[in-house]
Structures are given as structure tokens and as C-alpha cells.
Amino acid sequence: MEERNDVSLMRLLSEESACSTVSSDTYEYYQTEIFDQLPSIQATRPEQNRSEEQLEHGNLSRGPRDKASTVPLRNLAVCIQAKRDARERRKMQISNIGFWESWRRSQTSSRKRVWAQMGGAIASLLPWQHTLHAIEGRFGVGVKAYFVFLRYLIFLNVLYCALILGFILGPTIFYGRGSNSELLRFGGNDSVLDFILGSGYLDRSPVFYSFYTRGSLDLFCLNTPLLYLAGIFAILFLSVMMVVRRTIVGYKHTWMLGRRHRMNVSYKIFCGWDFTIQYHAAAKLKGSFIRNDIKLFLEEQNFSMREAKRTLKQWAHLYLLRVTLNLLVLSLLGGAFYLIHFATVKSQSTVATNDPLVKLLLQYLPPITITFINLFLPHVFRKISSFEDYSFTMQVNATLVRSIFLKLASLGIYLYFVIIGPPVGPNSPPKCRENQFGREMYKLCIFNFLITFCNTFFLNYPRKLLRKKYPSSFLARLLGKQHFLIPFNVLDLVYAQTVSWVGVYYCPLLPLIGTITLIVTLYIKKFMVLHCCEAEQRMFRASSSSVLFYFMLLLGLLMATVTLGFDLYNFTSKDSFSCGPFGEGRTVFNVTEECVLSLPSPAQSTLRYLASEAFAIPLILAEIIILTSYVSRGRANQKAIERLKDMLVMSSSDKRFLVKEHTTMVRRQRNPHQARSARIEENVPLNRHKDPPPRN
Amino acid sequence: MGTTASQLGKDLLSEYQELTFLTKQEILLAHKRFTELLNKDEKDHTARVSMNTILTLPELKSNPFKERICHVFSTSENKDGGLTFEDFLDLLSAFSDSATLEIKSHYAFRIFDFDDDGTLDYGDLEKLVNCLTGETQDTRLTSEEMRQLISNILEESDIDKDGTVNLSEFQHVISRSPDFVSSFKIVL
Numbered sequence: 116m117e118e119r120n121d122v123s124l125m126r127l128l129s130e131e132s133a134c135s136t137v138s139s140d141t142y143e144y145y146q147t148e149i150f151d152q153l154p155s156i157q158a159t160r161p162e163q164n165r166s167e168e169q170l171e172h173g174n175l176s177r178g179p180r181d182k183a184s185t186v187p188l189r190n191l192a193v194c195i196q197a198k199r200d201a202r203e204r205r206k207m208q209i210s211n212i213g214f215w216e217s218w219r220r221s222q223t224s225s226r227k228r229v230w231a232q233m234g235g236a237i238a239s240l241l242p243w244q245h246t247l248h249a250i251e252g253r254f255g256v257g258v259k260a261y262f263v264f265l266r267y268l269i270f271l272n273v274l275y276c277a278l279i280l281g282f283i284l285g286p287t288i289f290y291g292r293g294s295n296s297e298l299l300r301f302g303g304n305d306s307v308l309d310f311i312l313g314s315g316y317l318d319r320s321p322v323f324y325s326f327y328t329r330g331s332l333d334l335f336c337l338n339t340p341l342l343y344l345a346g347i348f349a350i351l352f353l354s355v356m357m358v359v360r361r362t363i364v365g366y367k368h369t370w371m372l373g374r375r376h377r378m379n380v381s382y383k384i385f386c387g388w389d390f391t392i393q394y395h396a397a398a399k400l401k402g403s404f405i406r407n408d409i410k411l412f413l414e415e416q417n418f419s420m421r422e423a424k425r426t427l428k429q430w431a432h433l434y435l436l437r438v439t440l441n442l443l444v445l446s447l448l449g450g451a452f453y454l455i456h457f458a459t460v461k462s463q464s465t466v467a468t469n470d471p472l473v474k475l476l477l478q479y480l481p482p483i484t485i486t487f488i489n490l491f492l493p494h495v496f497r498k499i500s501s502f503e504d505y506s507f508t509m510q511v512n513a514t515l516v517r518s519i520f521l522k523l524a525s526l527g528i529y530l531y532f533v534i535i536g537p538p539v540g541p542n543s544p545p546k547c548r549e550n551q552f553g554r555e556m557y558k559l560c561i562f563n564f565l566i567t568f569c570n571t572f573f574l575n576y577p578r579k580l581l582r583k584k585y586p587s588s589f590l591a592r593l594l595g596k597q598h599f600l601i602p603f604n605v606l607d608l609v610y611a612q613t614v615s616w617v618g619v620y621y622c623p624l625l626p627l628i629g630t631i632t633l634i635v636t637l638y639i640k641k642f643m644v645l646h647c648c649e650a651e652q653r654m655f656r657a658s659s660s661s662v663l664f665y666f667m668l669l670l671g672l673l674m675a676t677v678t679l680g681f682d683l684y685n686f687t688s689k690d691s692f693s694c695g696p697f698g699e700g701r702t703v704f705n706v707t708e709e710c711v712l713s714l715p716s717p718a719q720s721t722l723r724y725l726a727s728e729a730f731a732i733p734l735i736l737a738e739i740i741i742l743t744s745y746v747s748r749g750r751a752n753q754k755a756i757e758r759l760k761d762m763l764v765m766s767s768s769d770k771r772f773l774v775k776e777h778t779t780m781v782r783r784q785r786n787p788h789q790a791r792s793a794r795i796e797e798n799v800p801l802n803r804h805k806d807p808p809p810r811n
Numbered sequence: 812m813g814t815t816a817s818q819l820g821k822d823l824l825s826e827y828q829e830l831t832f833l834t835k836q837e838i839l840l841a842h843k844r845f846t847e848l849l850n851k852d853e854k855d856h857t858a859r860v861s862m863n864t865i866l867t868l869p870e871l872k873s874n875p876f877k878e879r880i881c882h883v884f885s886t887s888e889n890k891d892g893g894l895t896f897e898d899f900l901d902l903l904s905a906f907s908d909s910a911t912l913e914i915k916s917h918y919a920f921r922i923f924d925f926d927d928d929g930t931l932d933y934g935d936l937e938k939l940v941n942c943l944t945g946e947t948q949d950t951r952l953t954s955e956e957m958r959q960l961i962s963n964i965l966e967e968s969d970i971d972k973d974g975t976v977n978l979s980e981f982q983h984v985i986s987r988s989p990d991f992v993s994s995f996k997i998v999l
Contacts, residue, residue, distance in 0.1 A: 192917040195897040221834040398873035406944040
């Protein structure tokens with residue numbers, strides 16, 4: 116207590132002396148007497164003891180204290196003894212907490228806990244929660260964002276599986292496959308290789324399109340082809356909805372974070388530590404997280420400061436460099452595309468060999484080329500973007516954008532060649548082109564998975580072993596530490612999912628295959644992260660990047676839909692041979708029409724109106740009106756916020772000015788010497804009651 | 812539980828419930844843990860446990876602010892950070908589930924105010940950042956980084972531009988953080 120008063124005395128003395136020698140304007144406004152009396156201050160901290168402002172007068176601080184007397188004692192930020200004193204001051208009776216009150220209170224807190232536990236239990240129902248937690252603890256939020264993304268894709272694929280089962284597989288199983296279907300049997304020319312190639316046995320199996328021939332369920336509006344179509348469209352529609360929703364949510368989050376950017380560092384420092392941490396390792400990890408975060412922030416800030424200082428000449432130089440590097444990127448992309456073209460042509464040319472291995476290799480040439488290009492080029496892009504003098508986040512984003520362009524474009528080129536197809540000889544046997552296309556997608560999917568598998572177990576793991584066994588060897592030092600490169604891993608996922616979307620029409624079991632491969636991928640990646648990789652020194656921004664992940668997924672989906680539309684048009688228009696659900700004069704386009712024709716005429720005319728241009732115009736107009744109203748409302752709110760902010764700043768500066776004026780006037784009237792001694796005297800008895808115990 | 816309850820006394824127990832945010836069970840548990848730290852001979856409730864003994868609690872052991880926490884909650888005359896049982900209850904109350912944001916931010920401010928002068932000035936912030944990132948030579952920030960960081964902090968939170976962050980400015984920052992209440996927590 117004594118020591119405490121000494122401190123306050125010292126502060127008073129130093130302030131007073133400073134003020135008396137210089138001008139009274141240096142007196143900080145929040146240390147003035149009148150500051151405590153301001154209604155706004157009293158409103159913001161009603162029950163706070165005034166330990167920070169030592170300038171308390173018994174009569175001056177009556178306002179706040181009267182208000183404080185309504186506050187429960189336990190809300191006072193003072194020690195128990197001081198609370199007892201406060202109770203005595205308030206002349207309150209020692210309220211005996213009865214059995215009932217005690218029970219009620221413990222019920223409230225236990226209810227709170229039950230809720231928290233229930234929330235935890237529900238969260239832990241999500242699979243791999245524990246895995247995610249462990250990974251987050253060691254590698255940070257960025258790597259966790261990747262795994263969350265992976266889990267999201269698994270859920271999505273499980274949902275697709277359910278849809279496929281309900282719309283496509285179920286009807287086929289229940290109602291048979293029409294008259295001319297032979298029994299599915301493994302034998303004859305089939306071999307295990309078929310499972311990789313997607314030919315032979317698999318070609319006849321439910322994996323591919325041609326299996327789903329028209330069954331006995333053959334009403335006008337409820338038949339297998341229609342259900343097939345409905346299933347596929349349901350999948351695509353659902354994916355669009357879900358991915359768009361996810362992107363929007365993420366975008367909104369980042370946008371809001373960006374808006375509140377001003378408070379960014381203060382949060383990190385003041386709310387940075389998690390006091391619940393009990394283990395030394397966890398504490399160390401938390402420390403390194405905070406450090407990395409701060410360093411990343413400082414680096415970005417330094418970068419933007421450097422950027423602001425660049426001269427015109429430097430800018431010109433930089434742009435020249437960037438243009439050159441972009442040209443390099445473009446030429447690399449062009450080369451890659453030519454290579455894919457070459458590989459596709461090569462694999463489609465009918466080379467007569469009987470060696471199954473050569474055949475396999477030729478069959479897999481395009482996927483191999485695509486995968487290797489996609490494996491190799493993004494790393495080149497990463498190196499290139501490091502020369503371009505972008506900020507770290509921008510570097511990652513530039514690499515991501517280039518790589519996603521490469522991935523999707525290479526897939527697109529490959530698809531184009533597959534759709535155009537090789538010239539069909541007049542004497543070649545009729546083949547189901549849909550199946551062929553599905554087979555290509557199947558191969559891409561399988562190969563992508565195999566690459567993931569091999570990459571981990573034949574590349575990353577040996578590398579890790581080498582580093583562990585011979586840490587000083589030249590090779591180990593050359594290869595360096597392994598990090599989990601989030602952008603590239605995400606790209607792989609987006610690519611696989613895009614292939615799955617493109618192929619789902621021709622290979623309806625692709626989502627099931629996707630689910631299995633993704634689950635295995637999750638375990639492989641978990642193994643890779645936990646056993647082969649070391650935590651990054653620089654952390655990846657999770658919030659902004661996950662938006663980018665979903666955005667890329669959206670791009671993939673867009674591409675899948677476009678491809679599917681193009682395919683449908685292409686296959687149905689030029690092919691006379693038909694297989695699968697649509698045959699016997701029915702196509703994707705007229706199967707719905709048949710249904711419509713069977714409806715009663717009012718429904719028919721309504722549907723026709725809905726499908727016509729006459730309906731499109733009012734629809735577009737209505738959309739425009741709704742959008743306009745939302746946009747203008749948003750703008751008006753924005754303006755109101757700006758004005759309120761201005762008003763806030765103005766009123767607070769008014770307050771500061773008035774307080775300062777008041778203090779200056781009071782001091783001119785009073786002898787500073789007297790004021791000081793009076794203040795100290797008043798301070799002592801008050802402190803005894805209200806101050807927290809000495810802080811040291 | 813019956814024996815511990817009788818040790819603490821019924822009146823005292825209900826008084827503690829009135830004065831803290833703790834429930835009966837929590838107070839009893841706290842008492843049990845506290846008496847384990849005490850020497851065998853001193854069982855009365857004004858006995859003080861030295862700071863070093865308190866810091867052996869696993870809940871505080873790996874906290875970089877552990878000494879500050881003890882100092883803030885200690886009522887000891889010779890500022891050694893020793894805690895009586897009531898101080899200990901104060902500590903647990905402030906860090907409990909049901910303590911208000913007001914209380915939590917107040918104590919957070921005092922914990923971060925290393926030199927006890929009522930504002931967070933440059934030195935306080937520097938110590939705070941060092942505590943967060945780790946004190947050793949290779950984990951702490953360079954002085955240039957530190958200067959830049961602190962000027963950023965002051966730029967953001969020092970609303971009245973007096974070069975320090977005072978309690979209300981601190982609470983202003985804290986009140987916008989949704990997860991402060993959940994992370995500023997120590998439960999036995």
C-alpha cells in the first residue's frame with residue numbers, strides 16, 4: 116500500500132513539475148479530474164476502480180461510485196479483502212447465499228459447460244477432427260485449411276454417391292436393364308489390367324455409361340434416361356450451389372477482415388496468448404506462431420513501404436522484368452500444351468502392338484504427360500514469381516493463378532482432343548464413344564491418385580529417410596528440408612475434382628471412386644505431413660487462401676459444365692451409334708420433351724411459356740430491380756457509416772479540446788503547490804478502500 | 812467433499828461464492844489444490860504460498876506471463892508475488908468461465924502493464940511482445956522489427972496519440988475480439 120502511494124506520488128510530482136515548467140497544455144487529457152466525470156467515461160466503465168487515474172476526489176467520484184453500488188460485488192476488479200471493505204462501505208448485510216441460490220448458480224455454470232461440451236461433441240462428430248487438430252498444432256492454420264478443404268470434398272463426393280444411388284443405380288437395379296442386357300461376368304478376355312485401363316470387364320460394368328440401358332421403368336415422365344439426366348443435373352446444380360455458397364462466405368469473411376484491418380496487429384498482441392495452454396511444447400508452438408505472424412505482417416508492410424518509394428526508373432525496370440517473365444511463362448505454357456497435343460495424338464494413333472505393357476504405356480501417355488507437366492511446371496512458376504518482386508502473399512497467389520491456368524487448360528486441351536477424337540475408319544467396329552470418354556476420365560482419376568501415392572512413398576518418404584540417416588550428406592543438404600506446399604496440394608485436389616465432374620456423366624461411379632481415393636489421399640497426406648514435412652517458417656494466410664481454394668474449385672466446376680454441354684451436343688449430333696440410356700431415337704434433348712408432351716395442356720403451355728424468351732425478359736428485369744435495390748441500400752449504409760465515423764471523430768476531438776481548456780483554466784486559478792498536496796491527501800484514504808492491493 | 816467443506820467453513824464458502832465468479836465445487840477444488848501446495852503445519856486461510864510454489868501448478872507452468880499474474884493477484888506486502896488462498900480465488904475468478912469481459916480485460920491490462928504505471932508504454936509493449944514470441948536470443952524480434960511493430964500497435968490503438976495505450980483504449984481493442992474471453996481462461 117505504501118509503495119503504491121509512492122508510485123502515485125511520484126507520478127503526480129513528475130507531471131506537476133513537468134507542467135509547471137513547460138506549459139499546462141502538455142497535461143494529458145485522460146489524466147485530468149474532469150475526465151472521470153464525463154458521462155461517456157462513466158458509461159463505459161461503471162464499476163471500475165480508479166486505480167489508473169489517481170486523481171480522485173471524494174466528491175468528484177461520487178457519481179461513478181453511486182452507480183457502482185448497484186453492481187454485484189464480484190464484478191469489482193479488486194481483491195477479496197477490498198470487496199469485503201466495499202461491502203461494508205455499502206452497508207450491505209452479509210447476504211447469506213442459501214442453498215437455493217448456490218444450487219441455482221452452480222446450475223447456470225454447469226449448464227454453460229454442458230452447452231460447451233455439447234458443441235464440442237457435435238464438432239467431434241465430424242470425422243478427422245482430432246487429426247486436423249494435431250496438424251493445426253504443428254503446422255498452423257494454412258495446412259489445416261488444406262485438410263478442411265479435403266474433408267469438404269469428401270463430404271461432397273459422399274453426397275454425390277447418395278444422389279447417384281438414388282437416381283441412377285437404384286432404378287437400374289430395381290427395374291432391370293432392358294431386354295438385350297447380358298449378364299455381367301468376369302472372364303473371357305478380361306484381365307486385371309482392365310481395372311487400370313477401364314476397358315474390357317469394366318467397360319461392361321456399372322462404372323460406365325453404357326451399362327445403364329433403358330429398363331422396364333418406362334413411363335413418359337418417369338423412366339431411366341430421365342432419372343439419369345435428373346441425377347447428373349442434380350449433382351451439378353448442388354455443386355454449384357454449395358461451392359458458390361462456400362466461396363461467398365469465405366469472401367465475406369476476408370472482406371470484413373480487410374475492413375477491420377486497422378486493428379490487426381493490436382489483436383495479435385493483446386489477444387494473442389491463449390491462457391488455457393498447459394504444455395510447454397504447445398506454449399513454444401504458440402510463441403512461434405505469433406512470431407511468424409508478426410514477421411509476415413512486418414514483411415508485407417515493409418514491402419508496401421518499399422513499393423511506395425520506388426522511382427519511375429525502378430518501376431520501368433520492374434515492369435520490363437515482369438513482362439519478360441510473363442512471356443517466359445506463356446512460352447512454357449505453350450510448350451506444355453504442344454506436348455499434351457503430341458501425346459494425345461500419339462496415344463490415339465493405332466499402333467499395332469501385342470505387348471500389353473507398351474499398350475498400357477501408350478494408353479496412359481496423355482495422363483502421364485499431363486501429370487508430369489503439372490508436377491514440374493508449378494515449381495518453375497514458383498521460382499519465377501520469386502524474381503518478380505511481389506509481396507509474399509502475392510507471390511503465392513501469382514503462382515496459384517498460373518498453375519491453375521496450366522492445370523485446367525491442359526485438361527481442357529486434352530478433353531478437346533478426346534472429344535474431337537481420331538478419325539474413325541469406315542470398317543472399324545462401332546464403339547460407344549461415351550464410354551470411351553468416360554474411360555479417359557477414369558484413367559485421369561486413377562493416375563492422379565497413383566501419382567499422389569507414389570510421390571509420397573517413393574519420393575518424399577525416402578527423402579526424409581535420407582535426411583534422417585545421413586543428415587550431413589551432400590544430397591541431403593542439396594534437397595533441403597521438405598515443406599508442405601499448400602498451393603500445389605490444393606491444385607491437385609481441384610484438378611481431381613474437376614476431372615470427376617467432367618466425367619460423372621459418362622462414368623457415374625466416378626464420385627464413389629473419388630470418395631475412396633480422397634479418403635486414402637487424406638491418410639497419405641496426413642502421413643506425409645506428420646512424418647516427412649517440417650513446419651514452414653513463413654505461415655500461409657489461411658483466411659484469404661481458402662477463398663482462393665473454393666474459387667478455383669468454382670472455376671473447375673465451370674469448366675466441367677461447359678465441357679459437358681459441349682460433349683452432349685457433340686456426341687448426340689454426330690454419332691449414329693448409340694449406347695447407354697439414350698437410344699432408339701431418344702436423345703438428351705427430346706427425352707424431356709416427351710415428358711412434357713404427355714402432360715395436360717395447361718401445364719404444357721405454362722412450361723412452354725417458362726422456357727420461352729417471353730419469360731426471360733421479365734425474369735431479367737426483376738433480377739435487375741432486386742440487385743439495384745440491394746446495391747443502393749448497401750451504398751446508403753456505407754455513406755451513413757462514413758458519416759457516423761466522422762461524427763465520432765469530431766465529437767471526441769471536441770471533448771479533448773474542452774477538457775484541456777477546462778484543465779488549463781483550473782490550473783491558472785489554483786496554485787499548483789496546494790493542488791498537489793491536497794490531491795495526495797485525498798488520495799491516501801481513498802486508496803486504502805478502493806485500490807486493489809499493491810501490484811507488487 | 813464433506814471434509815473439505817467443513818475445513819473451509821460454510822459461511823466462508825458462501826461468502827466466496829458471493830465475491831467471486833466461482834461455483835461451490837470450483838472453490839472446493841481450488842481449496843484442495845491450494846492446501847496441497849501449503850506446508851503441513853500452516854493450514855489457516857491467511858497462509859501465503861510463495862510464488863515459486865504457485866508456479867509449479869501445471870496450469871501456470873508454461874505461461875509466459877506467470878510471474879506477472881502472481882504479482883497482479885498478490886496482496887503480499889513485500890511484493891514477492893506470494894498468494895494467499897483468497898488471492899488464489901481472485902486469480903481463478905478472473906480467469907473463470909463466467910467472469911465478464913470487463914473484469915478479464917482489466918486484469919489483462921494489469922498483467923501486461925509490467926512497470927505498474929497504469930498505461931502500456933513502449934517498454935511494456937516491448938516486454939509483452941518478447942513474452943509472446945519467446946525470450947531467448949533467437950526467438951525474439953530484432954530491435955528494428957520491434958520498433959516497427961510497436962509503432963504499428965500505437966498507431967492502431969493509441970486513439971488519443973499520447974504515446975501509450977491506456978485502459979480504455981486497451982478495452983476498446985479487446986472488446987472487438989470475439990475470442991478473447993475464451994482464451995483468457997485458466998480452469999483448474
